[in-house]
Amino acid sequence: MAEATAPKPSSSVKLVLLGEAASSLVLRFVNNDFQENKEPTIGAAFLTQKCNLPTRTIKFEIWDTAGQERFASLAPMYYRNAQSALVVYDLTKPTSLIKAKHWVAELQRQASPGIVIALVGNKLDLTNETSGSSNAIGEDGDEAAEPEDDGDARKVSTAEAKTYAEEEGLLFFETSAKNGTNVTEVFTAIANAIPETSLKGARGPGATQSNANRAEDQSRVNLTGPRDNASKEGCAC
Amino acid sequence: MDEIAPEYDVVVLGTGLTECVLSGVLSVKGKKVLHIDRNDHYGGEAASVNIEALFKKYGNYNKGEEPWKKYGRVNDWNIDLVPKLLMSSGELTNILVSTDVTRYLEFKQVAGSYVQQGAGPKATVAKRRMKVFIEWVGAFNLADPATHKGLDMNKCNMKDVYDKFGLEAGTRDFIGHAMALYQTDNYLNESGRAPESIERIRLYGNSVSRYGKSPYIYPLYGLGELPQGFARLSAIYGGTYMLNTNIDEILYDGTKAVGIKATMHDKTGDEPMKFTTKCKKILADPSYFPGKVQVTGQLLKAICILNHPLAGTDNCDSAQLIIPQSQVGRKHDIYIAVVSSAHSVCPKGYYIAIVSTIAETTANHHLELAPGFERLGRIEEKFMGPPIPLYEPLESGINDNIFISKSYDATSHFETTTDDVKDIYRRAEGHDLVVEGLREGTNLVGGE
Numbered sequence: 294m295a296e297a298t299a300p301k302p303s304s305s306v307k308l309v310l311l312g313e314a315a316s317s318l319v320l321r322f323v324n325n326d327f328q329e330n331k332e333p334t335i336g337a338a339f340l341t342q343k344c345n346l347p348t349r350t351i352k353f354e355i356w357d358t359a360g361q362e363r364f365a366s367l368a369p370m371y372y373r374n375a376q377s378a379l380v381v382y383d384l385t386k387p388t389s390l391i392k393a394k395h396w397v398a399e400l401q402r403q404a405s406p407g408i409v410i411a412l413v414g415n416k417l418d419l420t421n422e423t424s425g426s427s428n429a430i431g432e433d434g435d436e437a438a439e440p441e442d443d444g445d446a447r448k449v450s451t452a453e454a455k456t457y458a459e460e461e462g463l464l465f466f467e468t469s470a471k472n473g474t475n476v477t478e479v480f481t482a483i484a485n486a487i488p489e490t491s492l493k494g495a496r497g498p499g500a501t502q503s504n505a506n507r508a509e510d511q512s513r514v515n516l517t518g519p520r521d522n523a524s525k526e527g528c529a530c
Numbered sequence: 531m532d533e534i535a536p537e538y539d540v541v542v543l544g545t546g547l548t549e550c551v552l553s554g555v556l557s558v559k560g561k562k563v564l565h566i567d568r569n570d571h572y573g574g575e576a577a578s579v580n581i582e583a584l585f586k587k588y589g590n591y592n593k594g595e596e597p598w599k600k601y602g603r604v605n606d607w608n609i610d611l612v613p614k615l616l617m618s619s620g621e622l623t624n625i626l627v628s629t630d631v632t633r634y635l636e637f638k639q640v641a642g643s644y645v646q647q648g649a650g651p652k653a654t655v656a657k658r659r660m661k662v663f664i665e666w667v668g669a670f671n672l673a674d675p676a677t678h679k680g681l682d683m684n685k686c687n688m689k690d691v692y693d694k695f696g697l698e699a700g701t702r703d704f705i706g707h708a709m710a711l712y713q714t715d716n717y718l719n720e721s722g723r724a725p726e727s728i729e730r731i732r733l734y735g736n737s738v739s740r741y742g743k744s745p746y747i748y749p750l751y752g753l754g755e756l757p758q759g760f761a762r763l764s765a766i767y768g769g770t771y772m773l774n775t776n777i778d779e780i781l782y783d784g785t786k787a788v789g790i791k792a793t794m795h796d797k798t799g800d801e802p803m804k805f806t807t808k809c810k811k812i813l814a815d816p817s818y819f820p821g822k823v824q825v826t827g828q829l830l831k832a833i834c835i836l837n838h839p840l841a842g843t844d845n846c847d848s849a850q851l852i853i854p855q856s857q858v859g860r861k862h863d864i865y866i867a868v869v870s871s872a873h874s875v876c877p878k879g880y881y882i883a884i885v886s887t888i889a890e891t892t893a894n895h896h897l898e899l900a901p902g903f904e905r906l907g908r909i910e911e912k913f914m915g916p917p918i919p920l921y922e923p924l925e926s927g928i929n930d931n932i933f934i935s936k937s938y939d940a941t942s943h944f945e946t947t948t949d950d951v952k953d954i955y956r957r958a959e960g961h962d963l964v965v966e967g968l969r970e971g972t973n974l975v976g977g978e
Contacts, residue, residue, distance in 0.1 A: 359765035364794060366771040368572050368758040370634060373751060512639045512847075512872070514747055516623060516632045 304492040317470040384414035411464040418469040544815030546574035550760035557767035578754030608752035613884035615746035621948035640746035645708035816921035828889035828917035847872035
């Protein structure tokens with residue numbers, strides 16, 4: 294296993310969060326943690342997490358909206374150089390899918406062309422489906438009528454969201470931040486979907502930290518010096 | 531729709547850089563901040579706009595034409611409205627680092643710094659004949675009279691200092707205007723201000739030595755990224771942001787402001803949202819309180835689009851060129867700041883040059899900037915409006931709880947902006963703002 298010890302190429306990828314409780318998915322992904330009744334945004338506005346792929350390592354730099362979307366006041370900086378986005382809706386609330394579609398349109402308008410967008414229906418734990426099967430379209434009969442008394446709170450059918458995602462060229466998953474279903478899969482799918490070519494060259498503030506990019510452009514300056522490199526993974530600063 | 535809280539510690543009006551730095555800092559310090567702008571974008575007078583927005587702002591085209599279309603994708607343009615650069619060792623840089631706002635921004639060096647001497651630009655770095663003077667500036671210590679060369683620093687002026695070193699007129703011009711960045715020669719004869727001049731020269735020297743090519747750095751995508759970065763900092767610490775929101779009324783209790791009535795307009799066509807909230811104090815840019823500010827000067831500014839670098843600057847992708855007043859028979863220097871596609875502010879092959887100075891006449895302002903235009907050579911587009919009034923508040927804000935910032939002045943950097951930030955902070959909070967370690971020991975909203 295000599296080749297296993299050789300370091301895999303590592304790239305930083307900016308991921309922006311939008312939509313209903315997107316932060317709870319990220320907390321599950323980064324800390325394997327879930328908190329009921331979490332504020333809409335967690336405030337920990339800059340999380341990082343590595344995703345190991347067979348041939349490379351993707352380091353997600355995860356940007357939270359920090360609540361600036363509440364009164365339609367997200368700054369263009371938020372979308373700037375984002376290579377991926379997680380747009381989350383609550384599959385028990387149809388209005389949240391409408392909001393999610395608004396965010397997808399906003400990303401298509403403001404973000405870099407080629408951004409990888411994942412549409413995620415969260416709260417799969419509130420449906421009566423067995424976990425793990427959520428990336429497949431359910432049987433039609435299941436989706437059409439959702440009897441409340443069998444404990445299924447689903448209000449957005451898998452088929453409806455999946456059809457929309459396919460039309461817009463989005464990755465699509467249904468997840469549960471509460472029990473962890475499909476959470477890692479979302480991030481792995483995003484990491485796999487980032488084109489290799491977009492990982493080359495300097496992209497976003499994080500890119501300055503890699504030596505390759507620094508050599509590429511001598512006039513870029515690193516104001517913080519080595520301090521950044523010392524910051525630990527997944528820290529909430 | 532989310533609720534507006536019934537009361538905030540601070541309501542901030544306008545999202546210019548001064549206001550956003552203050553919001554960020556106050557939020558970090560645990561204050562509950564509501565930050566409002568009447569515009570649909572961040573930055574106010576310190577925004578960067580795309581080329582379509584710039585044409586529309588200046589209105590210099592015929593109806594029905596769309597002249598921006600020949601300049602590529604409009605969103606590839608981020609054109610600054612304020613012609614400034616950051617001193618790499620300046621206080622804004624210190625604040626960016628101590629607040630970690632550097633995480634959201636990427637900076638590049640400005641490739642050259644020049645001063646017009648006779649026929650052509652001359653690099654400000656590597657001027658050898660004043661070496662002795664510069665070394666003395668480096669060793670100068672106000673508290674140690676042994677370093678004062680026998681001069682009385684309480685009484686002497688910079689002319690006395692220059693005389694002491696036997697510096698000739700051209701060198702004085704150079705040091706005073708290109709290094710200390712004075713726009714007039716008034717500083718020469720003001721007694722007791724030599725230490726301030728020496729401090730300015732030292733800042734310039736430290737900034738040059740930090741990265742080598744010039745004392746300046748510049749954020750990718752334009753200066754408009756700076757207020758956005760600090761607004762994000764504020765939001766992370768719980769600050770609430772509302773663009774597109776008009777202030778309908780300031781609520782007073784006696785002489786003191788105690789709240790606002792405002793209306794947020796919805797771009798998607800929903801009903802406007804009216805609300806009232808209380809606050810302990812209001813921070814604002816001058817445009818929100820026209821009756822509480824005075825005009826202190828007029829800035830002349832022309833934004834020029836070029837398709838070539840500035841002549842005589844080694845094809846630099848960015849530069850500052852100072853034309854000292856003495857060279858062109860003026861009282862105030864003319865500044866030229868050039869940035870380009872290297873800073874992601876325009877498509878490849880273009881350069882954005884802003885020519886600026888303080889108005890000295892009441893008409894023909896175009897002629898005042900002419901020496902600057904001559905340096906630029908062929909100009910593709912020129913955007914020049916009427917003189918821009920520079921405002922400052924009439925009162926400190928102690929009496930009415932309304933703390934107003936100054937306009938962005940004619941200096942080429944943000945040192946006076948950070949002075950204003952600190953001054954407003956002191957007036958509003960009653961103690962000095964300590965920049966070092968701003969975020970140490972703070973708790974993020976909802977953080978671990």
